[in-house]
Amino acid sequence: MFPKVRVVVLGDLVADHYLYGQTERISREAPVLIVRHERDEVKLGGGANAAANARSLGGQVTAVGMLGSDETGRAMRSLFKTQGIDVEAVSGRGVRTETKMRILAGGLSTSRQQMLRVDRGATGPLPESVRKGLAARLEQAARKADVLVVSDYGAGVVCAETRAVIRSLAKRGAIVCVDSRFALSEFHGVTVCKPNEPELASITGLPVRTDAEVDAAAKSALEKLDCQVLLVTRGRKGMVVYQRSQKPVRLPVHGPEDAVDVTGAGDTVIATFALAVGAGASFVEAARLANVAGGIVVQKPGTATVTRPELARELAR
Numbered sequence: 337m338f339p340k341v342r343v344v345v346l347g348d349l350v351a352d353h354y355l356y357g358q359t360e361r362i363s364r365e366a367p368v369l370i371v372r373h374e375r376d377e378v379k380l381g382g383g384a385n386a387a388a389n390a391r392s393l394g395g396q397v398t399a400v401g402m403l404g405s406d407e408t409g410r411a412m413r414s415l416f417k418t419q420g421i422d423v424e425a426v427s428g429r430g431v432r433t434e435t436k437m438r439i440l441a442g443g444l445s446t447s448r449q450q451m452l453r454v455d456r457g458a459t460g461p462l463p464e465s466v467r468k469g470l471a472a473r474l475e476q477a478a479r480k481a482d483v484l485v486v487s488d489y490g491a492g493v494v495c496a497e498t499r500a501v502i503r504s505l506a507k508r509g510a511i512v513c514v515d516s517r518f519a520l521s522e523f524h525g526v527t528v529c530k531p532n533e534p535e536l537a538s539i540t541g542l543p544v545r546t547d548a549e550v551d552a553a554a555k556s557a558l559e560k561l562d563c564q565v566l567l568v569t570r571g572r573k574g575m576v577v578y579q580r581s582q583k584p585v586r587l588p589v590h591g592p593e594d595a596v597d598v599t600g601a602g603d604t605v606i607a608t609f610a611l612a613v614g615a616g617a618s619f620v621e622a623a624r625l626a627n628v629a630g631g632i633v634v635q636k637p638g639t640a641t642v643t644r645p646e647l648a649r650e651l652a653r
Contacts (some may be wrong), residue, residue, distance in 0.1 A: 338394040338644075341614040343512040343607075344477045345390065346470075346498060347383015347487030349401035349456075350426065351408045352599075352639045353437040354379070356448055369451070371441040378411045380419070383487035385600045386515070389607035390485070391421050393629075395614075398422040400476045401493045402466060404433035424477050426469040432457050434491045462492045471497035478505055483614035485521070485606055488516035489504040502526065513610040514563075515602055523561060528613070530567045530606050531557070547586075554578040565619045569605060570629075571598075577623045585620050590631030590650075594643060597637045604633040604642055625651075 357371035380388045387399040399416065403409040403425040412433060416423040434457035441447040447540040462470075470493060478484055484505060488494040496584045501520060506512045512526040520531055521539045539560065542553040554566050558580055566578040572593050577585040595601075612622035628650050629642045 337419065337616050338611045339396075340415055341388070341395045341479060342482045343387075343390045343395045343397075343485060343610060343614065344392075344398045344400060344481040344483075344577065345383055345387040345485045345487055345607075346400045346474050346493065346502075347386060347398060347485070348434055348489040348491035348493045349380075349384040349403055349412060350382030350489060350491070351412050351433055351435045352379040352381030353377075353408065353435055354638060355437060355439045357441040359441045359443055361367070365517075370439070371439060371451070378408065378415065380412065380415050381600065381639050382434065382489045382603075383493070384412065384416070385639055385641070386485055386487040386603040387416075387421050388419055388605045389604045389633075390644050391419055391613055391627075393608060393611055393647065394644050395607075395611050398424060398481070400424045400470065400474050400477050401472065401522070402426040402431050402646055404431050408435050409433040423472040426466050426473065428466065430463050431466060434458065434489075458492045462495060467495045469478070470495070471501050474501045478510065481510075483511040483513065483610045485610045486512065486526075487513040487603060487606065488514070488519060488533045490518045494519065495524075497645065499523070511610070511613055513606055515606040522524040523563075525562045527563065528565045528567060528609065528619070529557070529561050529563045530569065530602070530609070532569045532602070534570070536568055550576065551584055552577075554584070567605075567609060567619075567623055567626075569602065575605075575623060575630075577620055579619060585623070587623060587627045590628045591635065595634035597640075598634050600639045601630050601634050604640075605630045606641070608647075613635050617626055 354377040391397045437454045439452045442448045513528040515530045540553045540556045574589040605626045609626040
């Protein structure tokens with residue numbers, strides 16, 4: 337499935353660091369649980385998770401972003417290599433690997449629950465040399481790509497310099513699929529934008545409580561963003577495909593309505609959608625595949641991917 341589709345993912349390459357432990361007692365120093373450390377695990381998160389999903393579905397993937405020269409950055413590079421993902425990552429002074437450390441703990445016979453999350457990474461604008469390096473690597477990688485996925489978690493990789501490259505690629509007819517948590521309104525003229533309901537409300541200033549309100553907000557967003565397609569994800573209500581001068585296509589949630597874990601589900605959706613469009617599927621066909629893939633991945637704990645056999649089995653059902 338999708339073995340010939342060449343995908344470039346520009347995004348914040350986040351290390352999802354899971355620390356697992358066992359709770360034994362309350363500390364004498366403060367009213368907090370003491371966690372006895374058991375093991376650590378690092379997974380590809382953020383834009384790296386979008387790249388991992390594209391690769392697990394069979395795409396030929398290049399990830400463009402930044403990684404520090406620290407231990408976590410080295411672990412990320414090793415994971416990329418193991419999974420067969422080419423990585424074009426800017427490094428150097430002032431570059432820290434974006435990390436989300438989650439502490440999960442529980443009693444001896446109970447499941448582990450997330451107690452705390454600690455984030456580390458860039459705290460201000462990236463140095464000019466890093467921004468220019470990102471733009472140059474993106475321009476180079478995109479020359480041989482069938483589709484570009486932008487996975488913007490707000491950690492700085494999507495900046496003025498890389499946005500200029502994205503605009504240029506879109507004007508040249510490249511397929512550009514954007515998933516931006518905080519700055520979707522900064523993208524214009526791309527192929528696909530994928531907001532969830534809160535993001536749709538943020539970029540339009542309109543309510544999104546009912547189907548009619550979501551439709552009105554989506555119509556406004558299509559005009560504002562000047563994109564070909566708006567793919568709105570709605571949690572338990574599934575997703576909706578909006579195209580200009582066409583009726584909305586509503587896709588009910590696939591599988592059980594109650595998710596086990598929604599971490600990274602948007603990465604799975606945008607990666608599957610982009611792969612399908614890159615392979616020649618229509619926007620609605622791509623959305624149907626992405627909806628199924630999203631339904632699979634939310635039944636898995638933590639940051640996860642969907643494989644080709646899993647998607648094929650689910651489609652066969």
